[in-house]
Amino acid sequence: MQFNKVTDSVVAELRTLLGDANVLIDEEKIEMYSKDEVSDKLWEKMPEVVVKPENAQQVSEVVKLANRELIPITPRGAGSGLAAGAVPLQGGIVLSLEKMNQILDVDTENLFMVCEPGVTTGDVQKTAKEHGLLYAGDPCSADSSFIGGNVATNAGGNKAVKYGVTSRHIYGLEIVMPDGEIVTFGGKNVKDVTGYDIVHLMVGSEGTLGIVTKVWLKLMPLPKYVADLLIPFADMQTAIKVVPKIMTAGIIPTCLEFMDSLSIKSAEMYLNKKLPYGDAGAYVICEVDGTSETQVQDDYETIGKLALENGALEVFVADNMSTQERIWKSRKCYAEAIRMISPVYCMEDIVVPVSNIPKAIEAIERIAAKYECKIPSAGHAGDGNIHCTIMREDRDDHAWHELKYAVLDELYEEVYALGGNLSGEHGIGAKRAQAMDKHMTDAQRKVLVTIKKALDPNGIMNPGKVLVG
Amino acid sequence: MQFNKVTDSVVAELRTLLGDANVLIDEEKIEMYSKDEVSDKLWEKMPEVVVKPENAQQVSEVVKLANRELIPITPRGAGSGLAAGAVPLQGGIVLSLEKMNQILDVDTENLFMVCEPGVTTGDVQKTAKEHGLLYAGDPCSADSSFIGGNVATNAGGNKAVKYGVTSRHIYGLEIVMPDGEIVTFGGKNVKDVTGYDIVHLMVGSEGTLGIVTKVWLKLMPLPKYVADLLIPFADMQTAIKVVPKIMTAGIIPTCLEFMDSLSIKSAEMYLNKKLPYGDAGAYVICEVDGTSETQVQDDYETIGKLALENGALEVFVADNMSTQERIWKSRKCYAEAIRMISPVYCMEDIVVPVSNIPKAIEAIERIAAKYECKIPSAGHAGDGNIHCTIMREDRDDHAWHELKYAVLDELYEEVYALGGNLSGEHGIGAKRAQAMDKHMTDAQRKVLVTIKKALDPNGIMNPGKVLVG
Numbered sequence: 001m002q003f004n005k006v007t008d009s010v011v012a013e014l015r016t017l018l019g020d021a022n023v024l025i026d027e028e029k030i031e032m033y034s035k036d037e038v039s040d041k042l043w044e045k046m047p048e049v050v051v052k053p054e055n056a057q058q059v060s061e062v063v064k065l066a067n068r069e070l071i072p073i074t075p076r077g078a079g080s081g082l083a084a085g086a087v088p089l090q091g092g093i094v095l096s097l098e099k100m101n102q103i104l105d106v107d108t109e110n111l112f113m114v115c116e117p118g119v120t121t122g123d124v125q126k127t128a129k130e131h132g133l134l135y136a137g138d139p140c141s142a143d144s145s146f147i148g149g150n151v152a153t154n155a156g157g158n159k160a161v162k163y164g165v166t167s168r169h170i171y172g173l174e175i176v177m178p179d180g181e182i183v184t185f186g187g188k189n190v191k192d193v194t195g196y197d198i199v200h201l202m203v204g205s206e207g208t209l210g211i212v213t214k215v216w217l218k219l220m221p222l223p224k225y226v227a228d229l230l231i232p233f234a235d236m237q238t239a240i241k242v243v244p245k246i247m248t249a250g251i252i253p254t255c256l257e258f259m260d261s262l263s264i265k266s267a268e269m270y271l272n273k274k275l276p277y278g279d280a281g282a283y284v285i286c287e288v289d290g291t292s293e294t295q296v297q298d299d300y301e302t303i304g305k306l307a308l309e310n311g312a313l314e315v316f317v318a319d320n321m322s323t324q325e326r327i328w329k330s331r332k333c334y335a336e337a338i339r340m341i342s343p344v345y346c347m348e349d350i351v352v353p354v355s356n357i358p359k360a361i362e363a364i365e366r367i368a369a370k371y372e373c374k375i376p377s378a379g380h381a382g383d384g385n386i387h388c389t390i391m392r393e394d395r396d397d398h399a400w401h402e403l404k405y406a407v408l409d410e411l412y413e414e415v416y417a418l419g420g421n422l423s424g425e426h427g428i429g430a431k432r433a434q435a436m437d438k439h440m441t442d443a444q445r446k447v448l449v450t451i452k453k454a455l456d457p458n459g460i461m462n463p464g465k466v467l468v469g
Numbered sequence: 470m471q472f473n474k475v476t477d478s479v480v481a482e483l484r485t486l487l488g489d490a491n492v493l494i495d496e497e498k499i500e501m502y503s504k505d506e507v508s509d510k511l512w513e514k515m516p517e518v519v520v521k522p523e524n525a526q527q528v529s530e531v532v533k534l535a536n537r538e539l540i541p542i543t544p545r546g547a548g549s550g551l552a553a554g555a556v557p558l559q560g561g562i563v564l565s566l567e568k569m570n571q572i573l574d575v576d577t578e579n580l581f582m583v584c585e586p587g588v589t590t591g592d593v594q595k596t597a598k599e600h601g602l603l604y605a606g607d608p609c610s611a612d613s614s615f616i617g618g619n620v621a622t623n624a625g626g627n628k629a630v631k632y633g634v635t636s637r638h639i640y641g642l643e644i645v646m647p648d649g650e651i652v653t654f655g656g657k658n659v660k661d662v663t664g665y666d667i668v669h670l671m672v673g674s675e676g677t678l679g680i681v682t683k684v685w686l687k688l689m690p691l692p693k694y695v696a697d698l699l700i701p702f703a704d705m706q707t708a709i710k711v712v713p714k715i716m717t718a719g720i721i722p723t724c725l726e727f728m729d730s731l732s733i734k735s736a737e738m739y740l741n742k743k744l745p746y747g748d749a750g751a752y753v754i755c756e757v758d759g760t761s762e763t764q765v766q767d768d769y770e771t772i773g774k775l776a777l778e779n780g781a782l783e784v785f786v787a788d789n790m791s792t793q794e795r796i797w798k799s800r801k802c803y804a805e806a807i808r809m810i811s812p813v814y815c816m817e818d819i820v821v822p823v824s825n826i827p828k829a830i831e832a833i834e835r836i837a838a839k840y841e842c843k844i845p846s847a848g849h850a851g852d853g854n855i856h857c858t859i860m861r862e863d864r865d866d867h868a869w870h871e872l873k874y875a876v877l878d879e880l881y882e883e884v885y886a887l888g889g890n891l892s893g894e895h896g897i898g899a900k901r902a903q904a905m906d907k908h909m910t911d912a913q914r915k916v917l918v919t920i921k922k923a924l925d926p927n928g929i930m931n932p933g934k935v936l937v938g
Contacts, residue, residue, distance in 0.1 A: 107824075108717065109713055109717065109822075109823070109824035110822045110823050110824050111716070111717070112822075132719075153662060154662045154666070156660045156662075160659075160660060164637075165660055167666065167669075168633075168637070177912070177915075177916065181912040181915065182912065183910065183912035183913055183915075183916060184910075184913075185913065185916075187822075187888065188822040188888060189820045189821065189822060189853060189888070189889060189890050189893070190629075190820075190822075190823070190852050190853060191625050191629060191634055191820050191849070191852045191853070191854045191893035191894055192820055192890050192892075192893060193622060193623045193625075193673045193892050193893065193894055193895070193896050193897070194890040194891045194892050194897060194901075194905055195897065195905060195909070195913070195917055195935065196670060196673065196674055196678075196917055196920060196935070197623070197636065197669050197670060197672065197673050197674075198670075198916055198917070198920075200636075200666050200669035200670070201665060201666060201667075201669070201670045201920075203666065204662045204665065204666050205665055205666075209665075220721060221717075221718075221719040221720065221721060222719070224719065244578055247580070248577065248578065248580070248690075249690075250601075250690040250691070250693065250760065251690065251760055252689060252690060290759070290761075290764060291719065291720055291764060291767065291768060292759075292761055292763050292764030292767045292768075294761050294763035294764060295759060295760060295761030295763065295764035298760065298761045299760060299761075351658045351659075351660050351661055352658065353579045353581075353656075353657040353658060353659075354578070354579050354659070355576075355578035355579050380660070383659050383660045384658060384659060384660070385660050419656065419657060419658070420658060421658050421661050421663040422663045423661075423662050423663050424658070424660035424661060424662065425660055425662055426662070427662050428662070428663060428664065432663075436663055436664060440664070441652065441653075443646070443650040443651065443652035444652055444653075444654065444664070446646075446650065446652075447646065447652060447654075447667055447924070448664055448665055448667070450923050450924060451665060451667075451670075451920065451923060451924070453923070454919045454920060454922070454923030455916070455919060455920070466664065466665070
């Protein structure tokens with residue numbers, strides 16, 4: 001696709017549309033919009049201009065201008081993505097949703113929240129809780145990520161085992177389409193088959209089919225009782241083999257996470273304190289919740305018993321908030337801990353059918369040994385979703401480049417052989433677009449490209465993301 | 470769209486592709502494929518030919534032929550639809566999935582079932598149960614409907630309050646696209662953001678974007694304890710006002726249904742027996758389930774108490790299978806009972822936000838009084854989904870026609886004024902395509918039409934359904 005540059009007259013027009021304060025071109029001000037959390041120069045690029053619209057109408061005007069002038073437009077949330085999805089790799093306009101950050105409605109009769117895309121996931125969770133309700137989307141980055149970014153990537157997170165990924169909670173979207181039209185699909189009807197399910201086509205499309213400007217989120221009653229289990233194991237294989245057993249024990253845990261020994265050690269270093277059984281080979285972390293104390297107790301006792309019968313060293317039960325927070329801190333700091341130890345890294349997000357989780361972990365360990373590198377793993381075991389991170393450590397540019405691609409090639413082959421896929425929740429962005437393209441069939445590619453071309457004939461919406469440019 | 474007729478040479482080619490036994494043109498054999506459960510001559514039409522492919526390859530060959538010859542193709546499941554979605558209103562080929570009726574895999578490790586579209590929903594439920602698992606999709610027509618039809622219409626049903634509609638349980642589809650390509654999206658990964666969510670674009674698209682030839686269904690642990698409550702009320706308004714109260718009481722019931730007095734009376738006539746409190750003004754039927762007996766008891770006690778505090782005449786608790794079946798029989802026979810009393814009828818399927826359920830019922834009662842007709846209502850109150858049926862009784866053709874359209878116009882206006890929509894689970898088909906078109910914005914229509922035209926440029930896939938032809 002041949003795009004045009006952002007000219008002075010385009011900048012002037014943007015200033016007229018949005019006001020001077022909402023149009024940035026100074027290098028020091030726009031530098032932070034040139035990257036996300038991928039941590040790789042390859043996936044960084046300075047925008048030509050950054051705009052901060054304050055409402056859907058302004059988003060629409062910017063998109064119309066970009067479409068008319070054939071200028072690429074990259075929508076951006078909090079920039080906490082891990083796939084370079086919000087990086088303007090083909091230049092043009094970065095459209096930041098940071099100023100559209102209002103919660104518009106908390107409807108306690110219908111259990112809905114309506115908000116703008118720039119509200120942080122953490123604020124959504126907190127506001128729901130203040131009303132005695134649960135927003136069940138819970139990515140580890142909740143404190144910083146925007147709900148719009150969660151929608152764009154169909155973020156998963158910790159509670160997806162029981163409550164599902166972000167798409168499960170999204171019942172309506174206002175979208176600015178690539179031609180600038182503002183359109184709403186869905187809303188507060190919990191069942192609705194009136195027309196195609198455009199809402200869920202948009203969820204996970206990473207800003208390549210339109211820009212979300214309003215979100216209808218389903219809330220649910222806050223579970224009255226919650227308990228968390230921290231279960232250390234002597235080694236990773238023993239730990240991970242318990243996961244499919246828990247998932248077929250007749251209970252749906254709210255969360256079912258794991259951390260390998262490298263991740264535990266990294267968390268200890270990052271948090272600067274000893275964790276219980278910090279020298280364990282692996283942790284399994286499990287949460288159960290419900291409306292009845294007895295049920296929650298029954299459930300965690302069933303899981304605890306199963307774990308002990310299958311090689312757990314110990315089962316710690318946390319049924320109060322402060323102990324629960326301590327358990328989760330070690331798991332939720334995974335990304336930050338790794339970043340501290342190896343500021344350059346390559347974080348992957350593979351997913352396999354749950355029964356193949358032990359084989360996937362075996363494959364990661366085999367690859368790490370073969371290439372003599374560190375690949376700490378942690379993640380959402382109950383969903384078959386593994387975050388495994390290749391650490392650069394002290395390798396030079398060339399060695400790191402070689403290592404990274406060799407490991408990724410081999411890892412992806414193993415994942416596909418196990419019936420898995422590239423990304424469970426972080427998305428494809430630019431980082432995985434080539435790999436996805438390689439593993440798609442022609443028939444799959446044709447469907448995706450047909451939809452992209454039909455809705456965005458000029459290809460201005462986040463080009464090069466999801467589909468190769 | 471200008472289509473061609475099915476010629477002798479097309480029939481001959483179909484016979485070569487599928488074998489003589491799988492290609493029907495005899496009037497008495499194809500007559501049953503000319504209608505569904507809508508019960509209105511307006512929505513009946515004889516197919517030119519009926520084909521019964523036995524595998525995806527044969528479906529693909531038929532679609533390629535239809536696409537080449539510009540012949541409309543109407544995919545058909547069990548014909549239990551209520552929107553004329555499976556009726557070949559523009560002639561051409563009816564493609565029945567009845568011979569693709571195999572359950573291919575019950576995966577008790579990953580909790581998945583893989584099956585062909587022609588398996589009945591009842592068989593899916595039964596097979597899951599035999600493995601100690603639950604398929605939570607539960608339309609009232611489960612005994613006859615095909616799972617492929619459930620996918621095509623995104624069927625709702627009784628357990629959607631807690632477990633969601635059909636789309637929630639669908640993780641993968643094999644689809645024959647309108648160009649005849651066979652393509653698979655999704656599978657046994659419970660999280661997957663690798664590319665656009667084509668699976669959920671297809672779910673609910675009523676065979677207008679492709680033909681589903683294989684389905685990956687998510688199963689879950691069978692709840693150990695289930696209890697049903699039958700709660701009679703003196704009048705409908707008292708009954709329905711309890712629904713939003715239950716939905717905000719901190720519990721997620723599995724089912725939350727209602728029946729008005731006309732529906733109760735119809736069920737008594739159809740079942741030919743007295744129901745408890747058969748002269749009640751309304752029933753609320755509620756199911757709770759879970760892994761713990763105490764939790765289930767706590768939940769139904771909370772709901773029962775709430776109901777009694779808000780005007781319930783009585784609360785019957787059924788915690789064994791035979792009493793539970795008796796309760797559900799009265800609710801599940803709604804369609805058959807009405808059909809027996811008034812063989813010609815117009816069954817609607819409106820949906821509103823749950824808090825507006827009392828106002829929607831008020832509107833239905835007001836309209837019935839205004840036009841002096843019977844409109845029995847029942848449905849999925851916990852989802853805001855109301856089945857209300859205009860009965861023809863002994864009106865002549867002209868009077869029935871006048872009544873039907875007057876009532877529908879007024880009903881739809883009321884529904885939209887309440888933030889609702891035309892169809893919660895039965896679909897748009899041909900029956901509601903004009904009404905949907907009338908209520909869509911230009912921007913919404915443009916998105917839907919763009920996707921339809923892009924994927925089916927010749928418009929052969931189920932023309933005139935969902936979108937006006």
